[in-house]
Amino acid sequence: MKKILLILIVLTNTVFASLKVDTSYSTLGAIVKEIGKDKVDVVVLGSSKYDPHFIVPKPSLLSKLRGADLLVINGAGLELGWLPPLIQNAHNRDIKNGAKGFLDISHSINMIDKPTSVSRAFGDVHAQGNPHYSSDPHQVIVIAKAIANKLIELDGENHTYYEKNLANFTKRWTLFLKSYDMDAxxxxxxxxxxxxxxxxxxxxxxxxxxxxxxxxxxxxxxxxxxxxxxxxxxxxxxxxxxxxxxxxxxxxxxxxxxxxxxxxxxxxxxxxxxxxxxxxxxxxxxxxxxxxx
Ligand SMILES: [Zn+2]
Structure with missing residues (x-):
């Protein structure tokens, strides 16, 4: 009996130890994993085989959004063509725009190619500036910090865990960038x-x-x-x-x-x-x- 109880406790802890994090794209998902490690379950909504502006909003994505504690998006309009109706129909208050469980990474980025006036000179899909900042490896540390801050905000009990992961990752990535910049x-x-x-x-x-x-x-x-x-x-x-x-x-x-x-x-x-x-x-x-x- 004691054994069973112990197993149940361990299982319950394992199940509830994780924050369910949805990300719109794979690169963001990989960075969430680096910082959240065992404390997060990451779901990537948009396959990297398709146009990030126009991911097909399949109904299966709704159930993924319903169960999420946190939604991490690229922002700057990249998800505008597919994600807003899904968020609307998922009826998960925790991850709506402006909620505690919603993180728009573009707010931490120095955007380039921002239109200087209200015109369509940059096309409809880049109306807020160029949203494809993740092509620059130097943005990875900025993204990782924003994610770490949000995980700490949502799961303060484990703040030292996230801080340690961020420190280790920053160290590894800084070394990577050093040789990368030389090669580039x-x-x-x-x-x-x-x-x-x-x-x-x-x-x-x-x-x-x-x-x-x-x-x-x-x-x-x-x-x-x-x-x-x-x-x-x-x-x-x-x-x-x-x-x-x-x-x-x-x-x-x-x-x-x-x-x-x-x-x-x-x-x-x-x-x-x-x-x-x-x-x-x-x-x-x-x-x-x-x-x-
Ligand atoms: Zn684009």
Missing amino acids: KVCRGKKVVQYHELYNYFLKRYGVESVGNIEPLPGISPSSKHTLELIFKMKKNNVKTILQDVYHERKTAKFIADKVGAEVKIVPHDLGSVDKSDTLEEFYNTIKDQICQ
Whole structure:
């Protein structure tokens, strides 16, 4: 009897020791795991194989949101096309915008490409600035701190656990960045064209010049007029690299590459979207290698 009771106590503790954390994307999920470790159960809502602006809002995501103690989002409009109706229909007060269990990481980030006036010059999907800040490995520490603060706020009893994990992770990541930045020196001065402006934070950090985009505006499909102008611009600037993600059509990039003698590089936009991008280190190394080699 005593044994059974003991097992029950252990089981109950194991079950209730975890905070259920939902994140919109895989990179955020991996950072939550680094800080929360055994104290969190992480669910990633949006598969990294799809366009982060337009994840399919499957009904199965509702039950995941219903059981969550914390929802961590990228913010800056990246989830606007799919997540708000899901949050609305999940009826979980704890994770609604503004609730204690809601964390918008973009509030901790220095956003770039912010529109200076109210116009659609940056397209509909980047109306609040460029939301793809996680392409820059230096943002990882900023994200980790924001997550640690939120976990401590929700689960103060375990604050030393989260603080220790944050300290260890920061130490490991700082070392990683040191050699990463050294290696990334080869990127400086390189010229590239992107399909969608997914890598602006990386390009800015490491001095890569973005000469143009296959999309005329973020979220707008390529037109033949724009494609011909881009080919002309690439020839004039001697651009030999096109950055392509896994979820947009590849025909346009191939067509342009054939015309100008450029190479199409498949670059991960989120953890797990391509081979060799399953850990944070692999993900950032592959971004660097694909863009700069
Ligand atoms: Zn975008």
